[in-house]
Amino acid sequence: MIVAIDGPAASGKGTLARRIAAHYGLRHLDSGVLYRAVALRMIAQGQDLADAEAAARAARDIDPADLEDPALRSRRTGEGASIVSAVPAVRAALLDFQRRFAAEPPGAVIDGRDIGTVICPDAEVKLFVIASAEERARRRALELTNRGEPVDEAAILADIKARDDRDMNRLTAPLKPADDAVLVDTTTLDAETAFLAAVAVIEARLTAGRTAASG
Numbered sequence: 001m002i003v004a005i006d007g008p009a010a011s012g013k014g015t016l017a018r019r020i021a022a023h024y025g026l027r028h029l030d031s032g033v034l035y036r037a038v039a040l041r042m043i044a045q046g047q048d049l050a051d052a053e054a055a056a057r058a059a060r061d062i063d064p065a066d067l068e069d070p071a072l073r074s075r076r077t078g079e080g081a082s083i084v085s086a087v088p089a090v091r092a093a094l095l096d097f098q099r100r101f102a103a104e105p106p107g108a109v110i111d112g113r114d115i116g117t118v119i120c121p122d123a124e125v126k127l128f129v130i131a132s133a134e135e136r137a138r139r140r141a142l143e144l145t146n147r148g149e150p151v152d153e154a155a156i157l158a159d160i161k162a163r164d165d166r167d168m169n170r171l172t173a174p175l176k177p178a179d180d181a182v183l184v185d186t187t188t189l190d191a192e193t194a195f196l197a198a199v200a201v202i203e204a205r206l207t208a209g210r211t212a213a214s215g
């Protein structure tokens with residue numbers, strides 16, 4: 001089984017993906033890490049993130065050790081990821097890795113922006129997770145507060161809106177729900193309630209699949 005989970009920043013897709021993977025015994029890939037690793041590699045080498053050729057080279061050079069760097073989670077890396085991810089050659093260089101991950105038994109939960117539309121268009125289950133920009137900014141602010149870092153909520157909200165705008169309006173693999181995706185709005189749902197809602201969707205899909213196969 002492949003579960004594709006897409007949605008904007010801080011919608012709760014990563015939290016949901018980890019819980020679903022644990023519940024069904026599937027492997028989990030946070031595809032955002034791949035784009036973050038490209039940005040981080042460029043930042044480390046002092047390259048201009050807007051240089052599409054350098055970004056494509058960095059994407060082809062990514063190796064598994066790059067995916068473990070704690071600096072991947074920083075705000076700057078997330079911003080950088082949303083810049084390099086608009087380059088078609090970057091997306092092309094990262095496609096195979098994701099498809100191979102999805103194809104390995106026993107199946108996978110992959111979260112990102114284009115998993116249901118481009119990477120795994122035949123996924124058995126597709127979820128599109130959303131939440132209001134204000135709620136997403138509140139969640140990111142809370143994460144910073146919990147880490148003892150300074151918080152500027154207005155700046156976080158502006159970041160989130162800028163990232164939504166770039167991700168939804170790029171020409172290659174823009175953020176949008178697949179035609180057969182089920183929308184999960186987590187604005188007023190805690191992680192546990194969102195998980196239970198997602199399991200209900202998955203169980204319904206599995207039952208429908210079994211009925212179709214036996215009928």
Ligand code: CDP
Pocket residue numbers: 008009010011014031032033035036078081082083085086111112113114115163167
């Ligand atoms: O965790 P958060 O939602 O903040 O970001 P992320 O999932 O780590 O993704 C960082 C950036 O990578 C996003 O803003 C997208 O521009 C890009 N990305 C993408 O283009 N396609 C994906 N499948 C995953 C991430």
Ligand code: CDP
Pocket residue numbers: 007008009010011012013014015016139140143186189190191192194
């Ligand atoms: O992966 P994505 O960027 O979409 O979001 P996340 O990292 O799963 O969630 C962002 C933050 O919101 C985390 O601190 C989660 O604990 C929190 N969260 C929440 O408050 N309510 C949910 N339903 C899901 C996540």
